[in-house]
Amino acid sequence: MMTTNKLTKTFASGSLAIGVLAGAVLTATSANAAMLTWLEWTSGTPLIEGDKKVTYVSGSIGAEAVDDVALIKMGDHYYFVYDAMNGPAMANANSGSFTYTIEVTTPDWYIVGLDLDSNVSSNYGTVTETLAEIPGLMLISTNGSPVPASGFIGIAPNDLLTVTNTLNNTGGPTEGLIDFQNSFRQAYIPNVPEPGTILGLLAVGGLGLVSRFKKQK
Known part of the structure; x- marks a missing residue:
C-alpha cells in the first residue's frame, strides 16, 4: 500500500496534470518545472x-x-522533488543522506515556509529534512506522512538554505521510497533599513541642522 503524495494531490485537484510518480513533469500555464537525472x-x-x-x-x-x-x-511555492520511479527498480530501498542548497536569485524575495512529504511503501520508515541555517528544526515524514499535516512551517526569511534529506529504510529490502518533496513557500519582503541605520541617519541629519542653524546665526 502506497501513501499519496501531497504535491500529486495538489496538482490533481487543479486544472493541470503533473505526473511526478511517472517520472515526467507536464507543464501548464500555472506551473513550470526544471528536471534532471540524478x-x-x-x-x-x-x-x-x-x-x-x-x-x-x-x-x-x-x-x-x-x-x-x-x-x-506553482504559485508562491517551489517544490524540490526526488523521484525513483524512472529507474529500473522503480523505488529506492536504500538508506542515506544528501545535501543541497536552494538559493533565491531575485532581491527582496525570501523563503518563509517549509513542508515535507513522501510517497513510500506502508512500513518503509522515515524521510527527514534538516537545515544548516536553522539547527533546531527537523521535519520527519514517517511512512509517508506529510509534515505538517496541513499548511506549512513558517521560518525567518532566508534567501539561501542548505538542506539535508535523510532516508532511513527500517523495513528492509521489501520496502521502498517512490518519491519525496521539499516545499518552499516564498514571500516578497522589501528591504528596510535596520533600526541602528535609521538612528544613524537621523543623527547625521540632526548634526546637519545644527550646523546650518549656527551658520545662520
Missing part, C-alpha cells in the same frame, strides 16, 4: 526555475543514475 544533477548541473537555483552539495542515497530530480514552481 547523475546530471550530482555531476554539477543545477536545477534552475524562476528565481530559484538548487545545487547538489554532497552525499548519497543509493539513487539510480536515471532517477529524476525536479524543481517545480
Whole structure:
C-alpha cells in the first residue's frame, strides 16, 4: 500500500496534470518545472526555475543514475522533488543522506515556509529534512506522512538554505521510497533599513541642522 503524495494531490485537484510518480513533469500555464537525472544533477548541473537555483552539495542515497530530480514552481511555492520511479527498480530501498542548497536569485524575495512529504511503501520508515541555517528544526515524514499535516512551517526569511534529506529504510529490502518533496513557500519582503541605520541617519541629519542653524546665526 502506497501513501499519496501531497504535491500529486495538489496538482490533481487543479486544472493541470503533473505526473511526478511517472517520472515526467507536464507543464501548464500555472506551473513550470526544471528536471534532471540524478547523475546530471550530482555531476554539477543545477536545477534552475524562476528565481530559484538548487545545487547538489554532497552525499548519497543509493539513487539510480536515471532517477529524476525536479524543481517545480506553482504559485508562491517551489517544490524540490526526488523521484525513483524512472529507474529500473522503480523505488529506492536504500538508506542515506544528501545535501543541497536552494538559493533565491531575485532581491527582496525570501523563503518563509517549509513542508515535507513522501510517497513510500506502508512500513518503509522515515524521510527527514534538516537545515544548516536553522539547527533546531527537523521535519520527519514517517511512512509517508506529510509534515505538517496541513499548511506549512513558517521560518525567518532566508534567501539561501542548505538542506539535508535523510532516508532511513527500517523495513528492509521489501520496502521502498517512490518519491519525496521539499516545499518552499516564498514571500516578497522589501528591504528596510535596520533600526541602528535609521538612528544613524537621523543623527547625521540632526548634526546637519545644527550646523546650518549656527551658520545662520
